[in-house]
Amino acid sequence: MTKFNADAWGEKLLRKFAGGSSRRSMLTRMGAALVAAPAFPLLPVSRAEAAKPDRSPEAKTVFARSAQTKDETKCDYWRYCAIDGALCTCCGGGIHSCPPGAEPSPVSWVGTCINPDDGKAYLIAYRDCCGKPACGQCGCDNTDRETQLYMPQLNNDVIWCFGTTSMEYHCSTAVLVGAAS
């Protein structure tokens, strides 16, 4: 039996996609677009709602009603509405930056979170940082619109470390990808 190597496979596809540049540099350039990708099954829903999005307090989840925009190291920071895991902002990384030595996954699950400052919904890509042991700091598990495994791009339990050199989970970032409506 030949061994299927998910990492090699991911990298091959990514290299092809990036025209032969190195995976890391390609990732830097393409990362946001690639990672947001699994979100597109959301599009029909987002668009259906886009006609007249209801962002009133009555339409907001518990999380959205109490979210804040000041402190990225707390579970109630607005972008974390569907995050699960350790916040990279507490692990030596940033809101869209992996801690030193970790590697962002080019694909991710996504969330649609409301920014309380403008009341608008945004698409957030929860890119896992991979290749180091679990950071242990600031563990959060928020579940707005989080679904089950048959809809993996909306499930926050999957280890989203594909195309990285190691699939060890270190922490999660919350990358702003675009407006959701």
Add this chain to the structure above:
Amino acid sequence: MTKFNADAWGEKLLRKFAGGSSRRSMLTRMGAALVAAPAFPLLPVSRAEAAKPDRSPEAKTVFARSAQTKDETKCDYWRYCAIDGALCTCCGGGIHSCPPGAEPSPVSWVGTCINPDDGKAYLIAYRDCCGKPACGQCGCDNTDRETQLYMPQLNNDVIWCFGTTSMEYHCSTAVLVGAAS
């Protein structure tokens, strides 16, 4: 550089010692004697005290004064005076038996514990059961006459899994080896 394999080395010595029988069957026959072995630096001390052992309450440690002889699944069972780890009696094993699938180490650290029923001191070999993940049940850390790493046979932090097929620590037994005085 050739790879030194501690397990193979241990097994070779053990096989030689056992006249070529299988490690497991040799272990069953020789186990007690082998495991007690590291205790011998205790002998001068034990013998010095043997002349007139003082087993009065005033000579007993905190552990010895409150030890019991009925329940082998509790940290205060008399034989556990220097045990560190999970009690195999809580993990599907027994006081001198490894749980299924685990393997007793042929060498161990030792303790000298007082049985409150007869007031006598006994030599206890704390044989680790190896080759399965930490059992997690009944964690104890008793430290009567427990010393530091330069005297390893009296140190209860060392992973005492030598000559076993895996050095993963599962739990610890407390094997009665002999009278200490």
Add this chain to the structure above:
Amino acid sequence: MSRNSRRIFAAFSLGYALFAGAVMAQAADAPADLTPEESDVMTIDPPKPTWFYVDGGWDMPGTSIFDGETGKMKGMVETRRLADMAIDPNGQYYYVAETIWSKGDRGTRQDMVTVYDSKTLNLVTEIPLPGRILIGSRKNNFIVSDDGKTAFVYDFSPTSGVNIVDLTKKKFTAAIELPGCASLMPNPGVGFSALCSDGSMATVAVKGTKGDITHTAPFFDATNDPIFDNFAYDRAKKQATFLTYTGQIYTAQISASPTVAAPFSIQAAAGIRPGETKPLETNWLPGGRQPMAVHRATGMMFVLMHMGEYWTHKESGTEVWQVDVAAKKVVKRFKLKDPMNNIAVSQTDKPLLYMNGEKGEALVIDVATGEEKHKIEKAGGSTITIADPL
């Protein structure tokens, strides 16, 4: 200690050879009636209907076997982080689908089904796989067919597929693509079924190394009211029981063309208003990682319930609701001292509920009396499996 004894210690460090002599001298000091004990290794029975298996989850790399009657640990099956365990319905083996890197979290990736003998818990063999999903706390990513002959291993790389293992020959036989679906259940004589992102159920008729995929009509809303993927499958009735986030209960008859019955609301079955997806509607809702279990013989379903708004589906339950599925009635509500996250029920005449929560404490509750029979500390915080021998 004298210089002399240091030299003895030096000799000790040269090997085992000197030990025996020293111990013999020691043993000579012992009373005549004191026989040094010998070390041995226990064996256990094959899986029994009153046994339950608690996965240690992220923190403990083993699945502990407990006897629900006595509360005693019987042994442990090695299940590293993100491994899935399944029990041979014939009782001969424990199977672990696992992923191991050759240097911990670096080096070469190795996916396999590892086979353990159920009596000795010794490793029998490893069956290499082309891959598997990495996720925790899921019952339905590694399932064994009702006759024990075939294992199905869900893969996500991130293409979605199923790897099939012949457990008789102990080898991987086929990789089948399963786009848009996951969360497997056996489909005897056919292959397997799964839930899909369009709200349908897929059925894969396995023929050799090929899979022929058909779908039911969509029957649930995978985006707005998903079915918990830790659902229950009943081997005897060939029936699956599904539960959604709002509390809708579906039963599905598994066959080459599965049929799904109209759902009912667990809240309505308890005489209160049904769960809703709207915010600000606080109600009793199902939640947890493994929020439900079904007792086959009586058709009783047990659901972890909590008070909250919608999208709190991972929240631990503060009550267990016992539902007579056929009668569509909640017949009993058990209040829990500590919130619980996973639930299972023994398939015995006098069913026992097994639960655990974030703290990793396992609870055994007698369904008939509601009495707490056992509370086991540090049992493990993840999935609970029950023994259900043929």
Add this chain to the structure above:
Amino acid sequence: MSRNSRRIFAAFSLGYALFAGAVMAQAADAPADLTPEESDVMTIDPPKPTWFYVDGGWDMPGTSIFDGETGKMKGMVETRRLADMAIDPNGQYYYVAETIWSKGDRGTRQDMVTVYDSKTLNLVTEIPLPGRILIGSRKNNFIVSDDGKTAFVYDFSPTSGVNIVDLTKKKFTAAIELPGCASLMPNPGVGFSALCSDGSMATVAVKGTKGDITHTAPFFDATNDPIFDNFAYDRAKKQATFLTYTGQIYTAQISASPTVAAPFSIQAAAGIRPGETKPLETNWLPGGRQPMAVHRATGMMFVLMHMGEYWTHKESGTEVWQVDVAAKKVVKRFKLKDPMNNIAVSQTDKPLLYMNGEKGEALVIDVATGEEKHKIEKAGGSTITIADPL
């Protein structure tokens, strides 16, 4: 979701190729001023004197780097269970002595020193070793020479020895037997020294692949009043500070022929009766896993102390006693809210105490004021290392 969207999802599962187009469509919906963020990776500074490193121990396979001033985590060095970390005095590398089986806890054993770049925390290389001891919570089983050129790795198999690594050439150079001794300290220009079971200190003059071992006269009782093997070594003064279970404090001048000064009692230094080995004598005693630390510039020693009888040497401290070692005086006693098990001190002008306990919470205390500067939850429960660049 419609059938149509399920087909889209099926396409998704075929690979990445389709993703970008879909996202571009998505991005087109965004306001003009909203630029999608890109993912990147941080780097950090080389080790700083205010940084401390907390080993996650048995439960967390990493050593977290914290800044003592801000209390913030800077990064993590991978240290699997029973690994030992050491810091390059030149600040360029982190070294991890570790043991990895090729299949988790089965397969082939691999012992190595793994080298990480201190700025990127990327793996630089692995240096294979013939073996090392498996034990947790020890500072002195893996030490680096003061010039950063040589590492010494203690081995116990169960023969006692030291494996020497040339860190410049990044290769293993020699295995030296060390019967009856362990717990290493650098011995600049000579090799290394160690404590022995006969109560002496051994000094190993390393010449190529050979070691010439000499011993001091025995000066402590390794059976009845052992020296904690997590002692302190001062690079500047070439001095080791030792602490025994009863509370005797020794200083040793490290050279080809080390000399040990007469000890004094920490309790006497605080004006109370000295510790004793006898039962029923409750007194303040040192205890913990890493019970002491020394601030080099001021010659202040910090000791975790608890009330108890003898043989409670692993018990966490409820106070920290600050000892002026030269003056043989306890100059300050810090009361702790929670008992602490490990202690370290920064080698800065304004020293900070770093501590943690069984709960894995790390504490930063300002020595001058006694003020608690930071409390970090889930920092890790094992050994604390400080950065002490040349």
